[in-house]
Amino acid sequence: MTGGMDKSLNVILYEPGRIMYVTTPKCGSSSMVNLFLTMAGFDPRDRQIRKLAWAASADGRLAERGLSIRQADTADMLAIRAEHPDHRLMANIRNPYDRVLSNYFNKLNRYAKRFDRPTYRYGKLRQFLEGPKSWPLVARGNAYMQRRLGFQALLDGLARHGVGFDAHYALQCELLALDRLKYDRLFRLETLDADFRDAMAAAGLPARALARLRAMPRNNRTEYRGDQDRLLTPEARAIIARLYAADFAALGYPV
Numbered sequence: 001m002t003g004g005m006d007k008s009l010n011v012i013l014y015e016p017g018r019i020m021y022v023t024t025p026k027c028g029s030s031s032m033v034n035l036f037l038t039m040a041g042f043d044p045r046d047r048q049i050r051k052l053a054w055a056a057s058a059d060g061r062l063a064e065r066g067l068s069i070r071q072a073d074t075a076d077m078l079a080i081r082a083e084h085p086d087h088r089l090m091a092n093i094r095n096p097y098d099r100v101l102s103n104y105f106n107k108l109n110r111y112a113k114r115f116d117r118p119t120y121r122y123g124k125l126r127q128f129l130e131g132p133k134s135w136p137l138v139a140r141g142n143a144y145m146q147r148r149l150g151f152q153a154l155l156d157g158l159a160r161h162g163v164g165f166d167a168h169y170a171l172q173c174e175l176l177a178l179d180r181l182k183y184d185r186l187f188r189l190e191t192l193d194a195d196f197r198d199a200m201a202a203a204g205l206p207a208r209a210l211a212r213l214r215a216m217p218r219n220n221r222t223e224y225r226g227d228q229d230r231l232l233t234p235e236a237r238a239i240i241a242r243l244y245a246a247d248f249a250a251l252g253y254p255v
Helices: 029-039 049-058 074-083 096-106 108-115 117-129 138-148 151-161 189-202 207-211 234-243 245-251
Strands: 009-014 019-023 067-072 088-093 185-188
Touching: 009 029, 009 074, 019 029, 019 074, 029 049, 029 067, 029 189, 049 067, 067 074, 088 189, 096 108, 096 138, 096 151, 096 234, 096 245, 108 117, 108 138, 108 151, 117 138, 151 234, 185 189, 189 207, 234 245
Parallel strands: 019 088, 088 185
Antiparallel strands: 009 019, 009 067
16 A cells, blocks of 8 residues: 555645646656646746745745645545545546656666665665766666666566555555545646646636646656667566556556
């Protein structure tokens, strides 16, 4: 279960549209924070989005514009929903194949730290030796970890240990409590650019907020470097389909 995990969800309350928007890890969380900050009239910059959000929350600027962004786990999210039952409930979802592959490139450190400490230490040491410019870049350590821990080895490890150890790997249907909540809209990350603005217009958002969404920002995109077809072998896909069977069923993605 996911209730005891760290607070890896973002719960966004946007009062001009009476919207409660939940984002789970590796499903466009940073992009959604960016979008709602933009609609509220802020000017977020890439890699400073969350810093702006937390600073504006602390000094009251978010509340002045009808926006709040809270870090939560699933239990917190359910409590917030109970406090705001009249809000439209929305969330992002993502194809489990792409989400696992994205974790391999961006969150391998979380798996290695828990289950493969020698690989984790090797990656962090090599990252450190690159110098101060690399120290904040988690992707640099992950790149070295990938030299010792291949994608198939990660999947074999997930099959042994399960996926509930970290919210980035956990089932989306459990994080979002789909068995307990009815969502007004689940946005597929793959078609978010085409769907989000029209949905906000249908929700009756003020014209000035919609006008700020001329372009759909997408932050922290995973660059697969053309490796997607090579890594998602039939064997890899079969393991992911088995591990994330509940997500495929609940979210409607084809296996």
